[in-house]
Amino acid sequence: MTMVTQDRSQSAYDVQGLNFRYGTGSSSDKAPWVLQGINFCVQPGEMLGIVGPNGSGKTSLLKLLAKVTALQHGSIALFGKPLSHLRQEVVARSVAFVPQDTYQAFPFSVAETVLMGRFPHRHRKIWDLGFGWDTSEDRAIAQRAMMTMDVWHIAGRSVTGLSGGERQRVVIARALAQNPEILLLDEPTAFLDLQHHIEICSVLHRLKLERQLTIVVVSHDLNLASEYCDRVLLLDQGRVFRLGSPEDVIQPEILRTVYRCHVLVDKHPMSGLPRVTLPSRNHQSGGP
Amino acid sequence: MMRTSRPPSTPPAGMLAPSTESSRTSPRPVDEQLFHQSTLTAARWTKVIGLLLITAIVSAFVCLQFGAAYIGLPQIFHVLFQGVAGSGELDTTATILLHVRLPRVFLGFLIGCCLASVGVALQALLRNPLADPYLLGVSSGAALGVSVAVLAGVGTTMLAASVLPICGFLGSLAALLVIYRLAASYDRLPIHSLLLAGVILNAIFSALIMFVTSIMDPNRSFGMMTWLMGSLTAPTYPGLLVFSLYLVVGLTLLLRQVRVLNIMAFGEESARSLGVDTERTKKYIFLVSALMTGAVVSVSGMIGFIGMVVPHAVRLIFGADHRLLLPAAALVGGAFLMIADTFARTFVSPSELPVGIMTALAGGPFFIYLLVWRKDQMS
Numbered sequence: 140m141t142m143v144t145q146d147r148s149q150s151a152y153d154v155q156g157l158n159f160r161y162g163t164g165s166s167s168d169k170a171p172w173v174l175q176g177i178n179f180c181v182q183p184g185e186m187l188g189i190v191g192p193n194g195s196g197k198t199s200l201l202k203l204l205a206k207v208t209a210l211q212h213g214s215i216a217l218f219g220k221p222l223s224h225l226r227q228e229v230v231a232r233s234v235a236f237v238p239q240d241t242y243q244a245f246p247f248s249v250a251e252t253v254l255m256g257r258f259p260h261r262h263r264k265i266w267d268l269g270f271g272w273d274t275s276e277d278r279a280i281a282q283r284a285m286m287t288m289d290v291w292h293i294a295g296r297s298v299t300g301l302s303g304g305e306r307q308r309v310v311i312a313r314a315l316a317q318n319p320e321i322l323l324l325d326e327p328t329a330f331l332d333l334q335h336h337i338e339i340c341s342v343l344h345r346l347k348l349e350r351q352l353t354i355v356v357v358s359h360d361l362n363l364a365s366e367y368c369d370r371v372l373l374l375d376q377g378r379v380f381r382l383g384s385p386e387d388v389i390q391p392e393i394l395r396t397v398y399r400c401h402v403l404v405d406k407h408p409m410s411g412l413p414r415v416t417l418p419s420r421n422h423q424s425g426g427p
Numbered sequence: 428m429m430r431t432s433r434p435p436s437t438p439p440a441g442m443l444a445p446s447t448e449s450s451r452t453s454p455r456p457v458d459e460q461l462f463h464q465s466t467l468t469a470a471r472w473t474k475v476i477g478l479l480l481i482t483a484i485v486s487a488f489v490c491l492q493f494g495a496a497y498i499g500l501p502q503i504f505h506v507l508f509q510g511v512a513g514s515g516e517l518d519t520t521a522t523i524l525l526h527v528r529l530p531r532v533f534l535g536f537l538i539g540c541c542l543a544s545v546g547v548a549l550q551a552l553l554r555n556p557l558a559d560p561y562l563l564g565v566s567s568g569a570a571l572g573v574s575v576a577v578l579a580g581v582g583t584t585m586l587a588a589s590v591l592p593i594c595g596f597l598g599s600l601a602a603l604l605v606i607y608r609l610a611a612s613y614d615r616l617p618i619h620s621l622l623l624a625g626v627i628l629n630a631i632f633s634a635l636i637m638f639v640t641s642i643m644d645p646n647r648s649f650g651m652m653t654w655l656m657g658s659l660t661a662p663t664y665p666g667l668l669v670f671s672l673y674l675v676v677g678l679t680l681l682l683r684q685v686r687v688l689n690i691m692a693f694g695e696e697s698a699r700s701l702g703v704d705t706e707r708t709k710k711y712i713f714l715v716s717a718l719m720t721g722a723v724v725s726v727s728g729m730i731g732f733i734g735m736v737v738p739h740a741v742r743l744i745f746g747a748d749h750r751l752l753l754p755a756a757a758l759v760g761g762a763f764l765m766i767a768d769t770f771a772r773t774f775v776s777p778s779e780l781p782v783g784i785m786t787a788l789a790g791g792p793f794f795i796y797l798l799v800w801r802k803d804q805m806s
Contacts, residue, residue: 207696231702254466295461
């Protein structure tokens with residue numbers, strides 16, 4: 140079974156000269172660039188937050204990293220190997236992607252869904268057709284993933300009957316069942332209530348510390364990025380506007396240029412990291 | 428057999444407290460009990476498939492009894508034994524049983540298998556529980572292909588048995604190409620667009636079929652109409668053999684993809700991130716579906732709703748895992764069509780109804796029920 144060798148001296152991701160746009164069927168339709176001239180590296184064991192306004196290309200960038208969308212221009216290297224040369228299945232053994240759309244039309248149980256994360260690790264045998272029964276190793280890994288994401292107690296329920304937050308956690312559990320080295324998440328806290336918001340963030344933080352998991356998370360939530368990410372990549376209209384530590388990126392001037400509105404930035408009373416607050420309603424139009 | 432949700436075996440409170448590190452160094456024993464109840468295991472698979480296989484065989488024997496004349500079970504066994512032994516002259520009852528009823532019951536089973544399994548595959552691919560070769564216009568595409576071939580003079584010989592399915596295949600492929608294009612322009616084809624596409628494809632193909640039948644020799648066009656409504660006629664054994672080859676090949680090819688179908692049901696992006704080559708899979712499934720639909724339509728015309736009703740019912744009872752769903756739906760679909768055809772044969776005896784009428788009468792109301800009362804699933 141081929142794996143991307145985890146050479147810790149290599150960057151987890153090395154992105155160079157990345158350009159991307161949708162609809163490249165014919166040369167006549169020139170869709171606008173979604174991403175332009177993107178260069179950055181992701182170090183192993185780091186948690187990188189990708190933030191930016193709507194339509195700044197965050198999700199497209201994440202999908203390119205996951206090889207869910209095909210690369211057009213530029214290069215992405217995964218642990219030093221060009222992503223475009225790696226087979227989808229090989230990528231799936233080290234990279235797990237949690238999409239925003241987790242819709243499911245059919246009544247799969249939670250346990251079945253999480254076990255699907257073992258698919259890229261399956262052993263193919265010619266005589267078992269496509270069945271590939273789950274081994275007890277698969278079950279153990281799936282069970283651990285379900286416990287980590289707090290969905291073990293709903294293992295028998297159908298995913299169609301879950302709340303948005305529960306489904307989100309199930310899909311993250313499935314991603315963990317892939318035993319990835321890199322976890323890519325698209326708006327993981329979008330549908331979550333406060334309690335599960337905090338829980339998911341702390342689970343991600345713990346996975347980073349304990350399993351040296353590399354995490355790239357796309358989020359609208361600047362405070363999440365500030366509190367949990369080692370570095371923040373701020374996208375604006377498909378370009379890297381700023382990349383650095385939360386203190387470097389989350390500054391009132393920078394946010395005003397990119398988001399075109401005034402926000403309050405102060406220090407979080409507990410962590411001392413930058414904290415973004417929306418202005419009160421009396422100051423929405425004017426500003427300081 | 429039905430999965431039940433089970434109360435937590437471990438306390439949910441503080442579930443997050445044990446660190447992932449400690450659970451890695453001292454792995455918990457896998458709770459096989461819970462996995463057994465909430466996922467598909469090889470043991471449960473064998474049990475369910477065995478049960479359904481027995482059900483199918485029993486219903487085959489029930490169907491053999493009924494017809495223009497009733498034939499009792501002891502007589503059936505006697506004739507079957509005689510037929511296997513190949514001894515002596517056949518009397519009338521034996522001829523009816525061996526050359527009319529038996530091949531027809533077999534054919535009904537095979538066609539039901541095909542339609543239900545194609546329905547399962549298309550539903551997973553389009554992420555839509557209403558997908559059905561009949562409703563999507565795939566069957567009428569195949570029917571157009573076959574009727575053009577009949578117009579061109581392909582008769583009812585052995586040649587026809589092998590050429591007509593290919594013509595049907597080309598027709599259904601054309602229909603699926605349109606649906607593939609449509610589905611490619613959306614991430615998930617909304618249900619209404621899908622059904623509209625089916626309505627329009629059906630309208631176009633029906634118009635062309637009517638054109639073909641109207642320029643045909645009137646004697647043959649009546650036969651065409653009966654065939655179009657979906658009817659089974661007793662096939663010759665060589666014909667049955669050719670057809671079952673299509674089924675065996677198609678079903679084997681679909682079974683090879685059951686795990687991939689599970690993953691495709693979560694959407695293409697999700698599937699790709701789990702290592703599935705989605706473009707290849709879509710083409711593969713569409714080609715096999717077109718092949719099977721083409722073969723079915725060339726033999727039995729347009730029999731509707733089995734591809735939608737049967738997978739839906741099986742999914743409700745046995746769960747959504749395609750490893751079980753596909754073969755189970757195939758068996759249930761086969762049994763269902765055998766029984767529906769028995770009704771069609773006996774309801775207005777000695778005359779016959781097209782079996783397509785029976786399945787539409789059973790499936791149509793079910794479809795409306797789904798559309799009106801199960802909106803949550805259709806959104």
